Amino acid sequence: MPYPFSSLKLFASAIVLVICIVSMASGQSLSSRIDTELAKPIADFDKKAAPLCTDLEFIRRATLDLTGTIPTVEQARAFVKNTNANKRAELIDTLLASPAHSWYFAMVLDVTWMERRADKHVPSANWKEFLRNALLANKPYDVLVREILSADGTDPKTRAAAKFYLDREGEPHLITRDISRLFLGVNWQCAQCHDHPKIEEYKQELYYGLFSFFNRSYLFTDAKAKQTVLAEKGDGESTFQSVFDPAKVTKSSTPKLLTRVAINEPKMEKGKEYDVAPTKEIRGVPKFSRRAQIANELARADFSPFARNGANRLWAHLMGRGIVHPLDLEHADNPASHPALLDLLAKEFVQMKFNHRELLGQIAKSKAYQRSSQLPPNLKDPKPEEYLVGAIKALSEEQFAYAVLQASGFTDAERLVLGAKLDEAGLQAKLIPQITPIINALATPAGQAPGYEARVEQALYLSNNTQLQSLISPRKGSLAFRLAEIKEASLFAEELYLGVLTRMPTEDEKKEVVGLFNKKEADKPAIIRDLIWALLTSVEFRFQV
Amino acid sequence: MNCKYACNTVEHGVSRRAFLGGAAGMGLGMLANPLLAKGLNSQQKRVLVVFLSGGVSQLETWDPKPGVVTGGPFRAIPTSVPGIHISELLPYTASWMHKLALVRGINTKENDHGKGSYIMHTGRRQEPANEYPHLGSVCSKLLNEDKNPLPGYLNITPNGSGGQSTKDAAYLGPKFGSVSISDGKAPLNLEKPTGINTEAEMQRHLLRQSANERFYSRRKSAMTEAYTQTYDQARLLMEKRGLFDITSESSKISDRYGKHDFGRHCLLSRRLLEGGATFVKVSHTNYDTHHENFDFHIEQLGEFDRTFATLLEDLDTRGMLDSTLVVVMSEFGRTPTINRNFGRDHWGTAWSVAMGGCGIQKGAVVGKTNATGTAVVDREVNGGHLFHTYLKALGFDSKKNFYVDQRPLPMADPKASPIEEILL
Numbered sequence: 001m002p003y004p005f006s007s008l009k010l011f012a013s014a015i016v017l018v019i020c021i022v023s024m025a026s027g028q029s030l031s032s033r034i035d036t037e038l039a040k041p042i043a044d045f046d047k048k049a050a051p052l053c054t055d056l057e058f059i060r061r062a063t064l065d066l067t068g069t070i071p072t073v074e075q076a077r078a079f080v081k082n083t084n085a086n087k088r089a090e091l092i093d094t095l096l097a098s099p100a101h102s103w104y105f106a107m108v109l110d111v112t113w114m115e116r117r118a119d120k121h122v123p124s125a126n127w128k129e130f131l132r133n134a135l136l137a138n139k140p141y142d143v144l145v146r147e148i149l150s151a152d153g154t155d156p157k158t159r160a161a162a163k164f165y166l167d168r169e170g171e172p173h174l175i176t177r178d179i180s181r182l183f184l185g186v187n188w189q190c191a192q193c194h195d196h197p198k199i200e201e202y203k204q205e206l207y208y209g210l211f212s213f214f215n216r217s218y219l220f221t222d223a224k225a226k227q228t229v230l231a232e233k234g235d236g237e238s239t240f241q242s243v244f245d246p247a248k249v250t251k252s253s254t255p256k257l258l259t260r261v262a263i264n265e266p267k268m269e270k271g272k273e274y275d276v277a278p279t280k281e282i283r284g285v286p287k288f289s290r291r292a293q294i295a296n297e298l299a300r301a302d303f304s305p306f307a308r309n310g311a312n313r314l315w316a317h318l319m320g321r322g323i324v325h326p327l328d329l330e331h332a333d334n335p336a337s338h339p340a341l342l343d344l345l346a347k348e349f350v351q352m353k354f355n356h357r358e359l360l361g362q363i364a365k366s367k368a369y370q371r372s373s374q375l376p377p378n379l380k381d382p383k384p385e386e387y388l389v390g391a392i393k394a395l396s397e398e399q400f401a402y403a404v405l406q407a408s409g410f411t412d413a414e415r416l417v418l419g420a421k422l423d424e425a426g427l428q429a430k431l432i433p434q435i436t437p438i439i440n441a442l443a444t445p446a447g448q449a450p451g452y453e454a455r456v457e458q459a460l461y462l463s464n465n466t467q468l469q470s471l472i473s474p475r476k477g478s479l480a481f482r483l484a485e486i487k488e489a490s491l492f493a494e495e496l497y498l499g500v501l502t503r504m505p506t507e508d509e510k511k512e513v514v515g516l517f518n519k520k521e522a523d524k525p526a527i528i529r530d531l532i533w534a535l536l537t538s539v540e541f542r543f544q545v
Numbered sequence: 546m547n548c549k550y551a552c553n554t555v556e557h558g559v560s561r562r563a564f565l566g567g568a569a570g571m572g573l574g575m576l577a578n579p580l581l582a583k584g585l586n587s588q589q590k591r592v593l594v595v596f597l598s599g600g601v602s603q604l605e606t607w608d609p610k611p612g613v614v615t616g617g618p619f620r621a622i623p624t625s626v627p628g629i630h631i632s633e634l635l636p637y638t639a640s641w642m643h644k645l646a647l648v649r650g651i652n653t654k655e656n657d658h659g660k661g662s663y664i665m666h667t668g669r670r671q672e673p674a675n676e677y678p679h680l681g682s683v684c685s686k687l688l689n690e691d692k693n694p695l696p697g698y699l700n701i702t703p704n705g706s707g708g709q710s711t712k713d714a715a716y717l718g719p720k721f722g723s724v725s726i727s728d729g730k731a732p733l734n735l736e737k738p739t740g741i742n743t744e745a746e747m748q749r750h751l752l753r754q755s756a757n758e759r760f761y762s763r764r765k766s767a768m769t770e771a772y773t774q775t776y777d778q779a780r781l782l783m784e785k786r787g788l789f790d791i792t793s794e795s796s797k798i799s800d801r802y803g804k805h806d807f808g809r810h811c812l813l814s815r816r817l818l819e820g821g822a823t824f825v826k827v828s829h830t831n832y833d834t835h836h837e838n839f840d841f842h843i844e845q846l847g848e849f850d851r852t853f854a855t856l857l858e859d860l861d862t863r864g865m866l867d868s869t870l871v872v873v874m875s876e877f878g879r880t881p882t883i884n885r886n887f888g889r890d891h892w893g894t895a896w897s898v899a900m901g902g903c904g905i906q907k908g909a910v911v912g913k914t915n916a917t918g919t920a921v922v923d924r925e926v927n928g929g930h931l932f933h934t935y936l937k938a939l940g941f942d943s944k945k946n947f948y949v950d951q952r953p954l955p956m957a958d959p960k961a962s963p964i965e966e967i968l969l
Binding site (some may be wrong): 028091170171172173174177178187189190191196197198199326373374375392394444445446447448452453454455456457458459460461463464465466477506507509512526530531533534535537538539540542543545 | 674724745
């Protein structure tokens with residue numbers, strides 16, 4: 001039997017092995033290097049910082065951040081009982097590998113990239129399916145972004161990816177602004193009309209360098225196929241004036257992305273610009289496409305703003321704020337709070353070939369992610385960018401809506417109904433019609449960056465709309481149903497608090513619940529309803545702690 | 546959107562001024578006195594926009610041209626201000642001219658309903674990749690006090706689904722968006738759920754509050770407090786839902802306003818303004834008279850005229866008119882040329898807006914069109930000038946910026962300026 005390795009191969013593998021050992025010895029995992037970097041600016045960081053959160057806080061936090069919902073009572077109890085020293089890291093890996101992560105993160109990416117715009121040319125369901133399949137396959141972030149920025153909507157296989165362009169109506173200014181914000185981490189909106197008056201680096205010429213990739217593109221509707229796609233002209237310059245310039249000097253730009261060299265545009269002989277010349281009925285295809293250059297210019301390993309922004313966004317997703325914050329406002333006067341850390345994350349993101357799950361996992365395994373949000377007694381007013389204490393983060397609309405379904409036991413009840421046929425797609429088909437109205441009631445307006453803002457209409461919805469009342473009402477498997485079965489007051493309090501807030505009740509809380517529990521039996525359904533509602537609308541449920 | 550910094554904006558200065566003005570020389574404790582609170586209220590500035598949807602004809606309203614080829618069949622009548630004539634279709638309003646001002650030289654260069662409406666709501670032309678806040682959102686941000694349970698921008702619409710349009714606020718943030726009052730019906734979710742009686746309602750809120758107190762004993766932030774406050778505000782707003790019920794008004798009063806939709810909606814507007822609303826927009830539809838312009842204007846303005854005059858009278862007798870900016874606007878005017886269907890078409894080139902009340906000169910006219918109304922010949926203004934004028938009339942320096950994430954965002958179009966001739 002021939003030996004499977006040649007000696008050369010054996011030698012090579014030995015070298016690889018040595019390198020691995022060396023790097024493990026010199027180094028630590030990325031998660032511990034994150035903690036090292038965060039500790040650097042502050043003397044006695046470890047002494048000052050809040051301790052790690054409890055197991056229950058951890059499972060709630062990680063389940064919300066990685067799968068968009070809260071854990072079931074059984075999951076919470078099992079996690080506490082688990083004696084494995086490595087159980088937190090294992091939980092992170094399990095959650096990241098679960099289909100629920102891909103379902104949820106497709107929504108996160110959708111909200112980030114489409115900002116709740118109403119559907120125009122590509123149905124949201126197709127786009128989310130495209131994102132979900134990419135995430136299920138753990139497609140590298142750069143590949144995913146290249147697919148989105150390359151799609152023009154003509155190929156049925158990649159049409160969904162073209163939503164980014166098509167549902168922005170192919171509008172070159174809108175696309176320019178949003179690419180700058182969403183992939184470069186800089187908001188160049190002001191620079192459409194003039195250099196930014198306060199931010200030196202946001203120059204009008206940079207804006208038009210990016211704009212020039214899109215200035216020849218337009219929407220084309222194929223009357224026969226009844227389909228709108230992107231088309232492009234073979235000529236057309238991108239010219240601009242500053243509204244602040246009294247001399248009104250007109251400048252022009254060719255495609256050039258930030259620090260990259262300008263695109264070398266082939267000179268086209270007049271009249272020979274097209275493979276397919278455009279008419280009213282025919283979609284133009286130029287010999288040289290400006291737009292086709294952007295994907296490869298932007299989503300590449302050696303263009304650092306792309307990796308920095310991608311890493312910063314994943315960091316912010318878990319940590320509640322960016323290392324550069326706001327996420328689209330990096331400039332000299334608003335630098336990274338921890339520049340070396342952001343460099344490290346960006347570099348590692350490239351090294352791991354833009355493996356989004358891997359980076360999320362490394363950040364989630366850091367101590368920083370696991371800090372308690374409760375202030376240590378000696379710590380006064382820590383700044384959020386010091387990461388001395390866990391952030392109090394508002395749940396996103398999706399997280400809140402899914403958490404309401406899980407806490408009320410709607411999700412549990414649907415799991416029971418599905419029984420042996422339970423899978424993520426089947427469950428989601430039941431949940432999505434319920435989360436949609438909650439998200440709509442809470443959401444920020446279409447076309448604006450997502451984020452939390454308190455509005456009275458949200459409180460009115462959660463207080464008075466019939467939807468929440470019906471979610472709370474008892475049905476087999478739901479929280480109200482389970483509570484009604486419990487005869488012992490302290491177990492009742494535990495089920496309520498574990499179910500809604502993923503923690504045990506305090507003595508005071510037990511006392512409050514027991515007081516109500518001992519009232520007349522006939523009042524019990526109303527008491528259960530009001531107790532669940534009160535915790536669902538409490539601050540502790542709306543925010544992550 | 547996170548982080549809405551409003552540094553360096555006028556509203557700090559204004560609320561401070563309002564505070565000093567109202568409470569000068571008195572102890573802080575007196576602020577709790579409801580009578581004094583009422584006194585402060587009368588200094589509150591507010592806005593009423595009457596939107597004549599579809600495009601009202603300037604020739605049949607504020608800028609009549611009787612006896613010329615474009616003038617149509619109606620006469621011009623004298624008003625309570627010597628020298629100012631308006632269309633005979635507005636006899637009641639004519640008797641209130643001494644409280645109003647006219648801008649007759651508007652050229653918005655826009656004949657599309659949606660785009661014209663955008664200009665009149667925001668004072669800007671639509672631009673790709675930029676959204677501007679509505680006047681109502683700007684006023685909500687600048688004028689509405691945090692403790693006011695009523696939404697800062699109330700939009701009474703003839704129909705529609707109700708609900709909130711957060712997009713109207715653009716970069717100011719969704720809480721300054723409009724809340725629709727569809728056909729005069731109260732906003733959504735103002736009634737407590739069926740099956741929850743008063744006692745249960747109290748109990749569930751007490752439970753919620755005690756959970757929050759336990760949480761706050763450990764940690765709090767501005768965001769968490771803003772969240773709990775929305776529940777307090779919601780309960781105050783629920784208590785105010787009677788304001789939306791016009792059936793409590795006597796039939797004598799509702800007759801004065803008219804039983805038609807616009808009459809009911811204007812009566813509701815008065816109740817809301819009186820009840821502390823900051824910005825109310827009420828619409829009258831539909832003036833898009835491509836056919837039979839003259840018949841339609843007789844009907845439409847017949848409703849508008851008497852109702853609007855009644856509303857002015859009620860605001861005036863309540864002492865509210867001088868602190869309420871009233872604007873009658875449209876998305877554009879109508880063509881001087883009369884088409885073969887006896888209609889007039891869309892026309893943004895030379896048309897008029899009427900305004901009055903807070904900060905506006907009484908009985909002033911600015912701008913002039915030519916004899917046939919086909920062009921502005923004096924003091925041409927656009928939507929930007931109007932927007933500046935509204936803000937300045939309310940006491941704001943409209944040349945200042947809002948700041949959002951360090952971006953300076955001019956409150957009104959920097960290329961335009963207020964129409965000083967009609968400002969006090």
